[in-house]
Amino acid sequence: MRVLVRTPNWLGDTVMALPALLALRSHFADEVLVAAAPSAFAPLLSAAAAVDETVLLSREHSGRRGRNIEAAQLRxxxxxxAVLLPNSFGSAWVARRAGIVERWGYATRARGWLLTRAVPRPHRRSHLHQGDEYLGLLRKLGIESKPVATTIAAPPWMLARARRLLEDAGWDGERPLIGMAPGAAYGHAxxxxxxxxxxxxxxxxxTQGAVVVLVGDGHDRDTGYAIESSLVAAGGGGTVAGVVNLIGRTDLSQLIGLLAVLRALISSDSGAMHLAAALGVPVAAIFGPTDDRLTAPVGRHVVLTHNVWCRPCFLRDCPIDHRCMTGISEDRVFQAVTDQLLLPAAGGRT
Structure with a gap:
């Protein structure tokens, strides 16, 4: 039997779905397990090593044309x-259009009639972590699933690519690396x-003799430039040694390799945050408008929040004064990451 698991469409959600992939691997041990995922996520699935094959879904087209192309790929x-981890109507429609006889997933967004086994989704007020929601789906489908540590290992070729990038940027190969992921795909808030x-x-x-590495995708460049400008201003107009800006300069395989060699990461609620935690890197996670109960990283981490009446609001842009973020001080973040550095390094990091 050939079993398809449709992964989520966001990087962080896909990392949180890895325990579900492992549970499916165990349950369908004698079957062929295939992941259908956005093509950009291929390096993550390679590092996770939970499936036999991968169908890389193109995102070149959207709407009906995009769904028809995806259905043809799956057909x-x-x-x-097909086990559908996304809750979208489109993912169920595509699976049915592809002629997949058995289609399992949560009965959400009026898509129950498209599924052959539809189970009720937990109520939002349950504040269930996203990873547990994926595992809960499997349990309701009769698939044994237990919460497990989400761990992936960067293969040697990813580490080598990342080290070359760092060395080209001036890293001496000896100073400890601390990462910052200041961007977020969801919005400025x-x-x-x-x-x-x-x-x-x-x-x-x-204080730590560290090289601080800024990471993120191309959409985060403005944030990286703003950080560099603040550093230059603080340095009296000169450059500041020990900070390397790699925002927009890594693909996913390089990012995985780069995160794997960090001693710690400071991050907003982002895909990089989840990746680092899955790689065993200590994370200081800064949460504002989103709910850390739902999407906190799984692994060594500390969550930093400022409790105000309006959070979590889940808004992309704050309509008032961004108090959930402005209330988190520099000292709190600095102390959180230095506390993480006192813990023993994982995976031979120095």
Whole structure:
């Protein structure tokens, strides 16, 4: 039998779904397990090593045309069963259109009639962690699933690519690396203040002898530039040693390799946060408008929040004064990451 699991569409959600993938691997041990995922996530699935094959879904087209292309891709795989982790109507429609006989998932967004086994989704007020929601789906489908540590290992070729990038940027191969992921795909409201990132970066470089590495995708470049500008201003107009800006300069395989060699990461609620935690890197996670009960990283981490009446609001942009983020001080973040550095390093990091 050929079993398809449709992964989530966001990087962080896919990391949180890895325990569910492992549970499916165990349950369908004698079957062919295939993941259908956005093509950009191929390095993550390779590092996780939970499936036999991967169908890489193109995101070149959206709407009906995109769904028809995806259905054609899945139809060619001749799957007997699809387990749908996304709750979207489109994912169920595509599975049915692809001719997959058995289609299992949560009965959400009026899609129950498209599924052959539809189970009720937990109520939002249950505040169930996203990873537990995926595992809960499997349990309701009769698949044994237990919460497990989400761990992945960066293969040697990913580590080598990351080290080359770091060395080209001036890293000597010896100084400890601390990462900062200041961006967020969801919206500006999830981002902590660039000038505070800058001050924490300067303090870490001065007190820990560390190289602070800024990471993120191309959409986060402006945040990276703002941090650099604050660093230059604090340095009296000169450059600041010990800070490397790699935002927009890594693909996913390089990012995995880079995160794997960090001693710690400071991050907003983002895909990089979840990746680092899954790689065993201690994370200081800064949460503002989103709910850490739902999407906190799984692994060694500390969550930093400022409790105000309006959080979690889940808004992309704050309509008032961004108090959930401005209330998190530079000192709290600095202390959180230095406390993490006192813990024994994992995976041979120095």
């Amino acid at each position: 060619s795989g001749r799957f007997d069963l 999830k981002r902590w203040l660039p000038d505070r990132y800058a001050r924490v970066a300067g303090r870490l470089a001065d």
